Amino acid sequence: MKTASSHGSKENLPIELLSWDEAYYKAEKIVSRMSLKQKVDITTGTGWQKGLCVGNTFGTKKPNFPSLCLQDAPLGVSFADNVTAGVSGMNAAASFDKKAIYARAEYMGKEFRGKGVNVYLGPYINMIRVPEGGRNWEGGTEDPYLMGIVAAETVKGIQDQGVIASAKHFILNEQELNRNSSSSNIDARTLHEIYLWPFARVIEAGIGSIMCSFNKVNGTYACENDYLLNTILRKELGFRGFVCSDWFATTSTGAVKSGLDMNMPGEISLENYDTYFGHNLIKAAESKNVPEDRITDMANRIVTTWFKMRQDQNFPDTALNAFHMEYAPFKNVQENHKELVRELGAASNVLLKNTKNVLPLDLNKVKTAAIIGSDAGPNTNSLNCFLNGCTGGTLMEGWGSGTVYFPYAVDPLAGLTKAFGNKINIKSTLNDWDLQKAVEIARGADYAFVFSNSNSGEEIISVEDTMGDRNNLSLWHNGDKLINAVADVNNNTIVVIHSVGPVLMPWINHPNITAVLWPGLPGQESGNSLADVVTGKVNPSGRLPYTIGKNYIDYNAHINTSDAIEYSEKLLVGYKWFDSANIEPLFPFGYGLSYTKFDYRDLRVGVNASVRHSSTGSKTITDVTVITTIYVLNSGSVDGAEIVQAYLSFPDSTESPPKHLRGFEKAFLRRGEEKNILFELNKSELSIWDTFSNRWKIPSGNFTIHIGASSRDIREIMTFTI
Numbered sequence: 001m002k003t004a005s006s007h008g009s010k011e012n013l014p015i016e017l018l019s020w021d022e023a024y025y026k027a028e029k030i031v032s033r034m035s036l037k038q039k040v041d042i043t044t045g046t047g048w049q050k051g052l053c054v055g056n057t058f059g060t061k062k063p064n065f066p067s068l069c070l071q072d073a074p075l076g077v078s079f080a081d082n083v084t085a086g087v088s089g090m091n092a093a094a095s096f097d098k099k100a101i102y103a104r105a106e107y108m109g110k111e112f113r114g115k116g117v118n119v120y121l122g123p124y125i126n127m128i129r130v131p132e133g134g135r136n137w138e139g140g141t142e143d144p145y146l147m148g149i150v151a152a153e154t155v156k157g158i159q160d161q162g163v164i165a166s167a168k169h170f171i172l173n174e175q176e177l178n179r180n181s182s183s184s185n186i187d188a189r190t191l192h193e194i195y196l197w198p199f200a201r202v203i204e205a206g207i208g209s210i211m212c213s214f215n216k217v218n219g220t221y222a223c224e225n226d227y228l229l230n231t232i233l234r235k236e237l238g239f240r241g242f243v244c245s246d247w248f249a250t251t252s253t254g255a256v257k258s259g260l261d262m263n264m265p266g267e268i269s270l271e272n273y274d275t276y277f278g279h280n281l282i283k284a285a286e287s288k289n290v291p292e293d294r295i296t297d298m299a300n301r302i303v304t305t306w307f308k309m310r311q312d313q314n315f316p317d318t319a320l321n322a323f324h325m326e327y328a329p330f331k332n333v334q335e336n337h338k339e340l341v342r343e344l345g346a347a348s349n350v351l352l353k354n355t356k357n358v359l360p361l362d363l364n365k366v367k368t369a370a371i372i373g374s375d376a377g378p379n380t381n382s383l384n385c386f387l388n389g390c391t392g393g394t395l396m397e398g399w400g401s402g403t404v405y406f407p408y409a410v411d412p413l414a415g416l417t418k419a420f421g422n423k424i425n426i427k428s429t430l431n432d433w434d435l436q437k438a439v440e441i442a443r444g445a446d447y448a449f450v451f452s453n454s455n456s457g458e459e460i461i462s463v464e465d466t467m468g469d470r471n472n473l474s475l476w477h478n479g480d481k482l483i484n485a486v487a488d489v490n491n492n493t494i495v496v497i498h499s500v501g502p503v504l505m506p507w508i509n510h511p512n513i514t515a516v517l518w519p520g521l522p523g524q525e526s527g528n529s530l531a532d533v534v535t536g537k538v539n540p541s542g543r544l545p546y547t548i549g550k551n552y553i554d555y556n557a558h559i560n561t562s563d564a565i566e567y568s569e570k571l572l573v574g575y576k577w578f579d580s581a582n583i584e585p586l587f588p589f590g591y592g593l594s595y596t597k598f599d600y601r602d603l604r605v606g607v608n609a610s611v612r613h614s615s616t617g618s619k620t621i622t623d624v625t626v627i628t629t630i631y632v633l634n635s636g637s638v639d640g641a642e643i644v645q646a647y648l649s650f651p652d653s654t655e656s657p658p659k660h661l662r663g664f665e666k667a668f669l670r671r672g673e674e675k676n677i678l679f680e681l682n683k684s685e686l687s688i689w690d691t692f693s694n695r696w697k698i699p700s701g702n703f704t705i706h707i708g709a710s711s712r713d714i715r716e717i718m719t720f721t722i
């Protein structure tokens with residue numbers, strides 16, 4: 001049993017999550033009294049826009065079970081007022097900070113609970129396989145280990161508030177184009193080592209729900225894929241919660257036999273108002289096409305999850321109205337969460353370039369600054385257009401169901417203006433196309449800040465000819481030209497990029513560009529978080545959660561326009577590809593600068609393995625723990641945090657990519673302070689998927705541990721043998 005922190009009010013009584021067995025025991029008592037129709041009702045969505053939330057199930061009377069409210073999104077409560085618009089999942093990943101990731105999820109969990117949402121439709125844990133993937137920013141990394149940590153901490157933070165998390169999208173939904181018709185084709189090893197990894201971690205974290213995706217996997221739709229839902233999720237990973245369909249992703253009534261438990265939002269499609277569940281599922285059970293036991297199991301899974309999160313006790317009434325926000329009761333759940341958003345925005349900001357330590361700015365020396373580019377300014381459309389499918393102004397989130405409405409936004413110009421106070425005189429232009437004006441303003445200033453962005457989202461909306469996935473990796477709105485024009489006339493040009501993923505930076509070596517910052521998608525406190533880093537109030541410690549290539553062709557996977565998406569690069573996703581093909585990235589995975597300097601010394605590795613000897617003399621490694629320690633010293637002139645990263649190379653015989661992230665720690669060190677950092681690698685971190693035996697296996701041979709400050713800045717290595 002797990003105890004979450006307590007919080008005063010009745011709605012927020014300390015929540016003791018039940019174990020699966022305890023919850024199942026309670027659920028069975030109720031479900032055993034339900035009729036076939038009642039059991040079907042609690043698995044069936046009420047219909048699109050028929051209910052208070054983006055998804056709603058039918059409730060039952062005698063026995064009583066409530067209608068459940070399912071609501072987006074990964075970065076805050078969607079379609080609701082008086083909620084916090086936080087940083088993106090990609091920013092959470094860029095923080096490389098487990099505590100901050102948990103804290104983010106915890107405050108979101110409080111807000112979802114406060115609004116009476118039973119199921120948080122996240123975290124988004126698909127991988128950045130193709131840099132243009134429209135929804136990459138909702139989750140945000142190319143590395144399964146990092147995604148696994150972000151995902152597990154998020155699930156814990158959300159569920160500790162008694163809200164069910166629904167990790168999505170299961171599985172191989174890495175691009176928007178053709179997401180309803182394409183088949184993602186993959187081999188078992190790649191599936192396990194890359195794409196299943198984060199799902200395995202959320203199941204270990206006790207997740208209540210998993211959302212199956214629109215696409216097919218190896219030819220069969222994910223939501224009716226017996227191998228994925230029954231063999232993998234249930235048997236292999238021991239998942240005890242319920243599988244919910246993505247919206248209109250159910251493709252047959254028979255899908256329930258393959259492991260689908262809940263149908264959302266209810267109808268077959270936006271055009272076909274019939275349902276695969278509801279009366280059709282009842283009919284299928286009556287005609288014995290679907291065993292009633294399976295429907296009982298579906299109901300049990302839903303009710304069990306509800307009990308596990310203690311939603312039977314003091315769960316608030318739903319206080320939102322997704323499609324009629326004007327009728328939603330007033331309920332402010334923001335508390336002081338904006339403070340955390342500001343901290344997270346700063347903690348996930350990645351300093352990419354800082355020539356001659358131009359940052360942080362010394363407010364006593366700098367007299368004038370130019371602030372240039374529409375991305376520095378307020379939203380020029382309404383702050384909250386439908387699902388953020390509009391552009392203009394600074395970029396704080398992408399578009400689609402993964403968005404929230406902002407209660408307010410501090411844009412960069414406002415944030416910097418406030419932070420500079422009367423010490424720095426600011427001139428600004430928010431026009432990206434008037435290069436003459438930009439040059440005029442930049443010319444006379446001590447420093448020129450130039451802002452640009454690149455946006456993407458979900459395919460349900462098209463923005464500036466972008467159907468969801470990005471069309472290219474270039475900056476939007478004349479960004480490259482604007483940056484070059486400014487840099488040509490100001491020898492202290494500071495570039496700030498808000499983007500949904502990697503962008504090409506053809507201007508990066510311009511000698512006048514002295515600093516580059518990537519704040520990602522920082523949410524409502526954008527400008528304040530940025531100012532904290534620019535002025536040195538916060539020493540940056542964000543690290544890139546993806547690789548930035550020098551060229552578009554350096555990436556080995558792009559949007560596939562056919563209906564067969566071959567995951568033929570196999571394990572070589574992100575930096576693993578760049579490493580194996582020996583391509584020098586512009587900025588590697590895990591990279592980010594600090595205002596101070598860190599030195600590493602004295603790497604030690606200890607191995608503790610258990611071996612089973614068979615009667616025939618062969619030996620199998622049954623368990624292993626590898627403990628690695630290293631000293632890290634802050635040898636610079638200011639306090640700061642280092643993200644110490646541990647990468648592992650498997651024995652050559654495994655034919656694995658050169659190295660895999662297998663640990664990271666954020667170590668805050670005062671100036672001159674040294675700490676010993678410890679990594680413990682266990683069976684999961686040390687195994688590969690053995691396609692011969694169909695299980696995880698600890699290979700024997702020589703492993704290498706690489707400890708460093710990024711995937712390409714390895715400070716010490718050591719080899720050990722298992």
Ligand code: NOJ
Nearest residue numbers: 054072121168246247401
């Ligand atoms: C479809 C999206 O793919 C999914 O992520 C979202 O949760 C649902 N729509 C509900 O809005």
